[in-house]
Amino acid sequence: MKHMNINTIIPVLGPARIPSPLVSQGVACEGAACDGKTRFMKDEDRIRVDVKVDHIAQEKEDGILSFEQAGPREKIYFDPSKLKCAVVTCGGLCPGLNDIIRSIVLELSHVYGVKNIYGIRYGLQGFIPKYGHDLIELNPQQVSGIQNTGGSMLGSSRGGQDIGEIVDCLERIGVGLLFMVGGDGTLMASKAIGDEVLNRGLKISVVGIPKTIDNDIFLVSRSFGFDSAVDVATLAIKSAHNEAEAYPNGIGLIKLMGRHSGFLAATAALAQPDANFVLIPEEEIMLHGENGLLAAVERRLALRKHAVIIVAEGAGQNFFEDKDIEHDASGNVKLKDIGLFLKAEISAYFESKDIPISLKYIDPSYIIRSLPANANDSVFCGLLARDAVHAGMAGKTNLLISFWNNNYVHVPMDASAGRRKKMDPSGRLWQSVLESTGQNSLFSA
Numbered sequence: 001m002k003h004m005n006i007n008t009i010i011p012v013l014g015p016a017r018i019p020s021p022l023v024s025q026g027v028a029c030e031g032a033a034c035d036g037k038t039r040f041m042k043d044e045d046r047i048r049v050d051v052k053v054d055h056i057a058q059e060k061e062d063g064i065l066s067f068e069q070a071g072p073r074e075k076i077y078f079d080p081s082k083l084k085c086a087v088v089t090c091g092g093l094c095p096g097l098n099d100i101i102r103s104i105v106l107e108l109s110h111v112y113g114v115k116n117i118y119g120i121r122y123g124l125q126g127f128i129p130k131y132g133h134d135l136i137e138l139n140p141q142q143v144s145g146i147q148n149t150g151g152s153m154l155g156s157s158r159g160g161q162d163i164g165e166i167v168d169c170l171e172r173i174g175v176g177l178l179f180m181v182g183g184d185g186t187l188m189a190s191k192a193i194g195d196e197v198l199n200r201g202l203k204i205s206v207v208g209i210p211k212t213i214d215n216d217i218f219l220v221s222r223s224f225g226f227d228s229a230v231d232v233a234t235l236a237i238k239s240a241h242n243e244a245e246a247y248p249n250g251i252g253l254i255k256l257m258g259r260h261s262g263f264l265a266a267t268a269a270l271a272q273p274d275a276n277f278v279l280i281p282e283e284e285i286m287l288h289g290e291n292g293l294l295a296a297v298e299r300r301l302a303l304r305k306h307a308v309i310i311v312a313e314g315a316g317q318n319f320f321e322d323k324d325i326e327h328d329a330s331g332n333v334k335l336k337d338i339g340l341f342l343k344a345e346i347s348a349y350f351e352s353k354d355i356p357i358s359l360k361y362i363d364p365s366y367i368i369r370s371l372p373a374n375a376n377d378s379v380f381c382g383l384l385a386r387d388a389v390h391a392g393m394a395g396k397t398n399l400l401i402s403f404w405n406n407n408y409v410h411v412p413m414d415a416s417a418g419r420r421k422k423m424d425p426s427g428r429l430w431q432s433v434l435e436s437t438g439q440n441s442l443f444s445a
Helices: 053-062 097-111 122-125 161-173 186-201 226-245 263-273 293-304 338-353 363-371 375-393 428-437
Strands: 046-048 066-069 084-087 114-118 135-137 175-181 203-210 248-257 277-279 306-312 358-364 399-404 405-410
Touching: 053 338, 084 097, 084 122, 084 161, 097 114, 097 175, 097 375, 114 122, 122 161, 135 226, 161 186, 161 358, 175 186, 175 248, 175 375, 203 248, 226 248, 226 263, 226 306, 226 358, 226 363, 226 375, 248 263, 263 277, 263 306, 263 428, 277 428, 293 306, 293 338, 306 338, 338 358, 375 405
Parallel strands: 084 114, 084 175, 175 203, 203 399, 248 306, 248 358, 277 306
Antiparallel strands: 046 066, 066 405, 114 135, 399 405
């Protein structure tokens, strides 16, 4: 992946002149020798974007491309006693949303002493007067224990709302720091809101926390909820495998999330190596013919009497090119259901050959989305949320918090929004899937 054309400069609202409350609390210090305490980060603390050695020569000519390292700053921009903050969750549900909300509130309240924190109900609708959604006043008592429940205590919604109306609302409420939690569409909205804020000359910081089970946000190595999704997906694979093994010519077909990227399908297949075929958006599927999927499944049944197929929801969309294109409320193309399509095609194929099969179809998508985060994701959410608070309090804006090269960093929204991360078919992850499933020996497009 080449990153040399991206911007890594983080906008700021103004000079940070207020000593951080972390100093008086004795929980932060400067320099390498900190007696085990958390040290302050400086804007000069940077993390390389590209760690590949063969790209270093080019960087020596163009300059080393790097991100600001996330973390607390010694001086902050906002006066905590006068600051009003807001939190909004947008788009589809995802394990960890409540962990993010809770960690933001606790960090603002206990570490920075911010007293006025608002929860925006039902995504971007909550900013628009015509919907009539109330604000929620958030405090440590309000968020106690919410990490143990799935969904979002603030609710969510899809759909583009007028950016001007959203910024009008922020002005009316007097919000100085807005945290937006969501996927690619939300990050694009965050960028538009941040740009409008700057165009109006307002002192409002907009900080994004990337959320997607698909793990497909550009310049984000890992998004929260992905680890939890893999956990649940492995249970679906186990169930499909058990069902397939229990019957002659048994077939287990599992559809997993992944609109544009096959990270979840590939990772789950490696975590629970019972799959014989994994189908992803990055690789075109050939259905018919000697090298097609249907013939490959037939060969697998003749060999072992059962087969397990994992398909990402965005795979095989080439089969629907003659269908009308529809869009959801957020403007995303509505995907055609590849899972039900494959179920029908497989059934019809074996019926035409007079070969009886037992096909079980499993779609765990909504179970995965609405569950609480697992332990790993819960810890990860806390780290992302705390760094989002540190960034916002320092007056930084139009950025998202990213995990990159094993560090937490600030990524400008305009560097990430509108671009997607995809799995490299020649990369180690996908090649490991091919080795684990052995599907190339049966099926080749």
